[in-house]
Amino acid sequence: MPEVKKLDRDMEELxxxxxxxxxxxxxxxQKKDEDVYKIIVDLSKELKILLTQDDIGIAHRLPSSKxxxxxxxxxxxxxxxxxxxxxxxxxxxxxxGNQSIGVNDFPxxxxxxxxxxxxxxxxxxxxxxxxxxxxKFVWLKDCKMFIRKSENDSAVWIKSEEHLSDIxxxxx
Numbered sequence: 381m382p383e384v385k386k387l388d389r390d391m392e393e394l395x396x397x398x399x400x401x402x403x404x405x406x407x408x409x410q411k412k413d414e415d416v417y418k419i420i421v422d423l424s425k426e427l428k429i430l431l432t433q434d435d436i437g438i439a440h441r442l443p444s445s446k447x448x449x450x451x452x453x454x455x456x457x458x459x460x461x462x463x464x465x466x467x468x469x470x471x472x473x474x475x476x477g478n479q480s481i482g483v484n485d486f487p488x489x490x491x492x493x494x495x496x497x498x499x500x501x502x503x504x505x506x507x508x509x510x511x512x513x514x515x516k517f518v519w520l521k522d523c524k525m526f527i528r529k530s531e532n533d534s535a536v537w538i539k540s541e542e543h544l545s546d547i548x549x550x551x552x
Contacts, residue, residue, distance in 0.1 A: 389540055395498045396523050401437065401460050402496035403467065405453040407477075407489050416440055420455055423491070426476060427469040435462050454496060464522075467493060495523045508544060514551045 408419060416439045424431030437456040444451045457463045470476065476491045497505060497520075505525050508518045517528040517535075525538045527547070538544050 385542075392498060392500050393539075396501055399496040399498065400523060401457045401463050403455045403457070403463055404442075404494045404496045405455060406492040406494065407450065408453060408491060409450055409489070410441060416453055419453070423476075424466065427466060427473055429465055429469050431462070431466070435459070467495075495520050497523060501525065504538065504541060504544060507541075508538060511548065511551070515547075 405420075405423070417433055417436060420436060420439050421431060421433070435458055437458050439453060439455045441451040442454050457466075470493045477489060501523070505518070505520065508515065508525060508527055511527075512518065514529070515527050516530050517526075519526055526535045527538055528535050529551075536547070538547075
């Protein structure tokens with residue numbers, strides 16, 4: 381059985397690695413006949429980053445089982461350093477909204493840029509965030525999840541549900 385868990389963990393790491401150059405963009409309303417590439421280039425201008433269509437591997441709306449007009453956009457960049465540049469630039473524009481990129485529908489709606497986590501890692505990240513306030517810091521870096529119980533503790537890389545369960549037990 382431990383061999384199966386190791387294979388599952390290895391497979392999950394591979395799935396996440398395939399998403400290493402991706403960014404999920406939330407909050408931009410969908411329009412009929414929209415040009416997602418233009419939206420991305422306009423967004424990069426607002427972030428003061430030079431991004432051309434050559435930097436973009438692919439960009440499209442994510443499919444959804446629900447029918448609504450705010451489906452997230454997935455952006456796959458050619459280079460990982462460009463992804464990090466975009467995410468870093470977003471921190472300097474905390475109130476990035478639709479109006480700032482010329483989308484007047486829902487002008488006060490914020491735009492969020494996130495790592496593109498696998499469903500398993502999204503759930504793991506949510507579970508870790510739910511441990512607050514016992515765990516003071518939970519964050520993502522390069523699609524890896526880290527926690528710190530307090531300012532004085534060292535960071536711990538959370539790789540699996542079992543690892544997080546062990547940490548939960550130590551909090552009790």
